[in-house]
């Protein structure tokens with residue numbers, strides 16, 4: 001069974017409309033919908049915004065459904081000219097850009113205990129997702145995806161994340177899901193369609209494009225399930 005987590009309804013509702021033979025269970029306030037998508041067994045969840053909800057959801061999904069892997073899907077801000085609105089970012093690794101114990105001499109973003117900054121995504125999953133995007137003719141890039149508990153909307157913060165992590169996209173859940181998967185030895189990947197510029201240059205980007213971008217990720221996931 002493949003686990004699929006999105007943060008918001010707008011990123012999940014249409015995907016769920018393609019599922020068959022669904023069964024629903026609510027655990028810890030999260031609705032898990034299990035069923036078949038393009039003939040594959042999946043369990044889906046909308047975790048809510050931010051790293052805490054994302055971690056809670058991933059751990060619960062792993063304990064209750066034992067998915068063979070987890071894909072975090074949705075939208076993100078771009079950190080590179082290579083990804084414009086509607087393009088797809090696929091994670092090679094995830095980082096937490098707001099994890100910072102550098103005052104104690106640690107590298108910015110170090111996850112103490114695991115003692116790593118970057119947590120690698122599953123190479124096979126990343127490769128398959130990016131291959132699907134290419135087949136669909138969607139512009140895509142694979143690289144580090146950065147998560148933090150803030151909506152990135154300034155040149156300064158964007159530059160900070162690029163400088164420290166060389167990340168290609170920013171969002172608020174992927175690295176929390178990645179950390180939970182890493183600890184539980186469950187392969188994971190983050191797949192995000194670009195909804196905004198992450199620099200505040202056009203405040204209208206996100207509300208205008210979130211739905212279209214979310215749909216782009218859904219189309220890619222459906223295609224992936226058929227492979």
Ligand code: SAH
Nearest residue numbers: 007075076077150151152170171172173198
């Ligand atoms: N109160 C709003 C919050 C949305 S936050 C709501 O409940 O709808 C934005 C979401 O989109 C997060 O889940 C995040 O992962 C993603 N996202 C898109 N662009 C982003 C950006 N520039 N910075 C951080 N997260 C972004």
